[in-house]
Amino acid sequence: MLLTNSEYLRPEIMDILRAFNCDNADMTHYFSYGGGKFYNCIEYLGNFYDFENEFKVEDDLTFKRFAKRFAKLAAYKVLSQNTGVRLPWGALTGIRPTKLAYAEIKAERSFESLFESFGVNNQNVSLVSEVLKTQQKIYNAQRGGTDLFISLPFCPTKCEYCSFITAPITSTHGFVEEYINCLVREISAVKPLIKRLNSVYVGGGTPFVLESNELERILKAVKLVFHEIPEYTVEAGRPDVFSDEKLALCKSYGVTRMCVNPQSFNDETLVKIGRKHTAEQTLKAFEAAKKFGFDINLDLIAGLADESIKDFEKSVDTAINLNPENITVHTLSLKSGAKLKENTKRLNITGINEMVALSRTKLSSAGFKPYYLYRQKYQAGGCENVGWCREGKECAYNINVMEEISDNVAVGANAISKKLFAEDERIERYATPKDIPTYINKIDKIIKDREKLFK
Numbered sequence: 001m002l003l004t005n006s007e008y009l010r011p012e013i014m015d016i017l018r019a020f021n022c023d024n025a026d027m028t029h030y031f032s033y034g035g036g037k038f039y040n041c042i043e044y045l046g047n048f049y050d051f052e053n054e055f056k057v058e059d060d061l062t063f064k065r066f067a068k069r070f071a072k073l074a075a076y077k078v079l080s081q082n083t084g085v086r087l088p089w090g091a092l093t094g095i096r097p098t099k100l101a102y103a104e105i106k107a108e109r110s111f112e113s114l115f116e117s118f119g120v121n122n123q124n125v126s127l128v129s130e131v132l133k134t135q136q137k138i139y140n141a142q143r144g145g146t147d148l149f150i151s152l153p154f155c156p157t158k159c160e161y162c163s164f165i166t167a168p169i170t171s172t173h174g175f176v177e178e179y180i181n182c183l184v185r186e187i188s189a190v191k192p193l194i195k196r197l198n199s200v201y202v203g204g205g206t207p208f209v210l211e212s213n214e215l216e217r218i219l220k221a222v223k224l225v226f227h228e229i230p231e232y233t234v235e236a237g238r239p240d241v242f243s244d245e246k247l248a249l250c251k252s253y254g255v256t257r258m259c260v261n262p263q264s265f266n267d268e269t270l271v272k273i274g275r276k277h278t279a280e281q282t283l284k285a286f287e288a289a290k291k292f293g294f295d296i297n298l299d300l301i302a303g304l305a306d307e308s309i310k311d312f313e314k315s316v317d318t319a320i321n322l323n324p325e326n327i328t329v330h331t332l333s334l335k336s337g338a339k340l341k342e343n344t345k346r347l348n349i350t351g352i353n354e355m356v357a358l359s360r361t362k363l364s365s366a367g368f369k370p371y372y373l374y375r376q377k378y379q380a381g382g383c384e385n386v387g388w389c390r391e392g393k394e395c396a397y398n399i400n401v402m403e404e405i406s407d408n409v410a411v412g413a414n415a416i417s418k419k420l421f422a423e424d425e426r427i428e429r430y431a432t433p434k435d436i437p438t439y440i441n442k443i444d445k446i447i448k449d450r451e452k453l454f455k
Contacts, residue, residue, distance in 0.1 A: 001024070001026055001027075002014060002017065002027050002028075002029065003027070003028045003029065004028070004029040004030070004031070005029070005030050005031060006029075006031040006067075006071075008064065008067075008068075009029070009031055009067060009068060009071045012068045012071050012072045012075075012093070013027070013029055013071055013072065013075045015072065015093040015377070016072050016075040016076050016079060016091065016093065017075065017079070018377075018378070019087055019093065019382055020079045020080075020083055020085060020087075022079060022083075025044075026044075027042060027043070027044050027075070027078075028042065028043040028044075029041070029042050029043075029071070029074075029075070030042075031067065031071060033063070033067070036054055036055070036056060036057070037052055037053065037054045037055075038052070038053045038054075038055065038066065038067060038070045039051070039052055040053075040070060040071050040074035042074055042075065042078050044078050044079075044082065045082060049074070049077070049078050051070065051073070051074040051077070053066075053070045053073075055070075069091075069118075072091045072092075072093060073091045073117075073118055073119075075091075076090060076091035076118070076119060077091075077119075080119065086119060086121070087119070087382045088120075088121050088123075088124055088353065088381070088382050088383060088384075089120050089121075089124055089375065089382055089384070090115070090118045090119025090120040090121070091118040091119055092115070092118050092120055093375075093377075094375070095374050095375045095376060095377075096374055096375075096402060096403070096404075097115075097120075097124075097128055097373065097375065097384075098128055098131050098132060098135075098372070098373060098402065098403060099402070099403055099404060100114075101115070101128050101132060102132070102403065111128070112125055112129070115128065123357075123360075124384075127360070127370060127373065127386070128373075130369065130370050131370045131371060131372060131373055131386075134369045134370060134371040134389070134394065135371060135372070135394070135399055135403070137392075137394070138394060138396055138399060139399065139403070139405065142198050142396055142399065142400050142405055142406050143405050143406060144196065144406065145196040145197065145198035145400075145406045145407070146193070146194045146195065146196060146197060146198060146406060146407040146408070146409055147197075147198050147199045147200070147201065147396075147397055147400050147401070147406055147407070147408050147409070148187075148190065148194065148197065148199070148200045148201070148222075148226075148408075148409050148410075148411070149201050149203060149397075149408060149409070149410040149411070149412075149415060150183065150187070150200070150201070150202045150203065150218065150222070150410075150411055150412055150415075151203060151204075151205070151410065151411065151412030151413055151414060151415040152202065152203065152204050152205045152206075152207045152210065152218075152412065153204065153205045153412070153413055153414060153436065154169050154172055154173075154176065154204065154205050154206065154207075154209050154210065155168065155169065155204065155205050155206045155209060155237070155238075156168065156169060156206060156209055156238060156240065156241060156276060157274055157275070157276055169209050172436065175436050175437065175440065176210065176214060177214075178440050179412075179413070179436060179439075179440060180214060180217050180218060182412075182439065182440055182443045183218055183221065183411060183412055184217060184218070184221040185443060185447065186411035186412070186443070186446070186447060187218075187221040187222055187225055187411060188221065188224070188225060189447045189450075189451070190225075190409050190411065190450070191225045191226075192455075193409055193450070193451065193454040193455070194226075194407075194409060197226055197228075197229060197230070198230060198231070198396055198397070198400060198406055199229070199230060199231035199232070199233065199396050199397040199400070200222060200226065200229050200231070200232045200233070201233045201235070201397045202218065202233065202234045202235060203235045204235050204237050205237070206235075206236070206237030206238050206241060207234055207235060207236060207237060208234075208236040208237055208238075208241040208242060208243075208246050209237065209238075209241045212243070212245050212246050212249055215246060215249060215250075216249055216253075219249065219250065219253040219255075220253070222253070223253055223254070229254055229256075230396070231256060231257065231395070231396050231397060232254055232255045232256045232257065233255070233256070233257040233258070233259065233395065233397060234250050234255050234257070234258055234259070235259040235261070236250075236258050236259055236260060236261075236285075236289070237259070237260075237261050238261060238275065238276075238277055239260060239262065239277050239281040239282040239284065239285030239286075240276055240277035240281055242260075242284075242285040242288055242289070244288060247288060247289055247291075247292050247294075248292065250292075250294075251292045251293070251294070255294065256294065256295060257294060257295045257296070257297065257325075257395065258289045258294040258295070258296050258297070259296075259297045259299065260282065260285055260286050260289060260296055260297070260298055260299075260324075261298070261299040262279065262282040262298060262299070262300070262315070262319075263275070263299060263300060263301045263304065264279075264300065264301065264304055264305075264307065264311075264312075264315050265279040265282065265314060265315040265318040265319070266279065266307065266311050266314060266315065267279055268305075269304050269305045269307055269311065272304075272305035272306075273304055273305055279318070283322070286298070286322055286324070295324075295325040295326070295393055296324040296325055296326070297324060297325065297326035297327070297328060297387075297395065298319045298322065298324050298326070298327050298328070299327075299328045299330065300312075300315050300316065300319060300327065300328070300329050300330065300359075301329075301330045301331070301332055302329060302330065302331050302332065302352060302355040302356055302359065302380075302383070303331060303332035303349040303352050303355065303380045303381075304332060308351065309351040309354050309355055309358065312355045312358070312359075313355075313358055313362075316329075316358065316359050316362050316363070317362070320362060320363065320366045320368075325389060325390050325393035326387060326388065326389045326390075326393060326395060327363060327368060327387075327388045328385065328386070328387045328388070329356070329359045329363070329385065329386050329388070330385040331352065331356060331379050331380050331381065331383040331384060331385060332349065332352075332379070332380045333376040333377070333378055333379040333380065348380075349380045349381065352380045352381035352383065353381045353383065356381070356383045356384075359386075360386075363388045367390065367391075368388035368389060368390065369388065369389055369390075369391065370386050370387070370388055371387055371388070371389045371394040371395075371398075371399065372386070372387045372394075372395075372398045372399050372402045372403075373385060373386045373387070373402070374402050404418065404420065404427060405420075406420070407419055407420055407454070409450070409454070410432075411432075412432065412439070413432055413433060413434060413435070413436050413438075413439035414431075414432060414433070414434040414439075415431070415432045416429055416430070416431045416432075417429065417430045417431075417450055417453065417454075419453050419454055428453060430449060430450055430453045432446050433446075
C-alpha cells in the first residue's frame with residue numbers, strides 16, 4: 001500500500017509501482033519543496049531514500065509538472081535498485097514521449113539529457129530522435145489546422161484484446177441506419193468549425209463491415225462539405241469484409257489511404273484472438289487495395305496469444321515483403337473493457353522485448369523510418385507502439401493526434417474532439433457518449449456542445 005502526503009503525486013508513483021508489478025507493495029512517500037528544490041523521501045523494505053532536485057519554477061503549472069517528474073524518478077530509482085530491473089522507458093510513464101521531447105526543445109533544453117537522466121535506454125532515446133527527424137517535413141505545416149475523425153464502431157466480431165465499444169455487427173446492425181443519419185447531420189454541422197482541413201480519418205471498429213450503400217452515405221456527406229481533402233484515410237479493417245466494390249467506392253470519393261489490419265499472419269493466432277479470417281485473406285485484401293492505388297498501412301501486434309519470437313518474425317517479414325507505405329507495430333496492452341483483461345492481471349510475455357527490437361531492426365534495414373510513437377498503460381514489457389513509413393509517406397493524421405498540434409473535430413459515438421489554445425498551451429476536450437443508442441438520442445445536444453467548444 002502506498003502512503004504519501006501528496007495526493008496529486010499518488011497516481012504518478014502508482015504508475016511506477018505498477019510498471020514494476022509492485023502496486024500492492026508497502027511504500028511510504030513524503031514530498032516537500034523549498035528554496036527552489038524538490039525533496040522526495042521514500043521508505044521501502046525498511047530502508048530510507050532521500051532525493052533532492054533543484055529546478056527554477058516560474059508558475060504553478062510548471063511546479064506540478066516537475067513535482068510529478070521528480071516523484072516518479074525517485075520511485076523508479078528505489079524500485080530499480082531493489083529489483084535489479086531497468087525498464088526500457090525508465091521513469092517516463094506518459095503516452096507521448098515525443099511530445100515531451102518537443103517541450104524540452106522549445107524550452108531550449110536537451111531532451112536527450114532529460115531522457116537519459118530518467119533512465120530511458122539508449123535505443124529509445126535514439127528512437128525518439130529518429131521520429132522527430134522524420135516528422136520535420138510536416139510537423140510545422142500541420143499546426144493551426146484541423147483534422148476530422150469519423151467514428152464507425154461496428155465490427156464483424158470483437159477481438160479479445162480490444163477495448164473499443166464495438167460489438168458484433170449481427171447484434172448492432174439495427175442501429176446502423178439511424179447512426180448514419182446522425183453522422184450525416186454531424187458532418188454537415190462541423191463545416192463552420194473547420195477553417196483549414198488537414199485530414200479526414202474514418203476509423204473503427206471496422207468501417208468496411210458496413211454495406212456499400214451505407215458506407216457511401218458517409219463518404220457522400222464528407223464530399224458535400226469538403227471538396228478538397230489533403231489526406232483521406234479509411235481504416236477499412238479486417239480483410240474478410242473487403243470487396244472491390246467498397247474499394248472502388250472509396251477511390252471515387254477521393255480516399256487516399258487505406259488501413260488493412262491483419263495483426264498477425266499466423267492463422268492459429270487469428271483463431272485465438274477471435275478473428276474470422278486467414279492470413280491468405282489478408283494477402284488478397286492487400287493486393288485488391290493496391291490495385292486501386294491507395295497508400296496502405298498494415299497493423300501488427302507483438303505479444304499476441306502466446307506467439308513465439310519466430311511467429312512474430314514471420315508476420316514482420318510478410319508485412320515487409322508486401323512493401324506497404326506504412327507498417328505500425330503495436331505491443332499488446334491490457335485495456336479496460338477488453339476480454340483479455342477479464343482473465344489476465346499481468347502481461348508477462350516471454351520474448352516481448354526481443355520481438356520489439358527485432359521489428360525495429362528489420363524495418364530499419366528494409367528502409368522504413370519511424371514517424372510516430374505512443375505508449376499505453378499495462379503494455380507488455382513496458383514497450384511502445386511505433387508507426388513506420390516509406391520516405392515521404394507519413395500519415396499526417398497520426399502525427400497530429402499524437403503530438404497534439406492541431407484541432408481534432410471528432411464525430412460519432414465515443415469520439416473525443418480536442419480544441420487547442422496555443423496562447424496558454426491548453427487543450428479542451430469534448431467526448432460523445434460511448435453507448436450507441438445514447439449517442440443517437442443525444443445528437444442535438446452533442447452538436448450544440450461541440451459548437452460551444454470550437455466557437
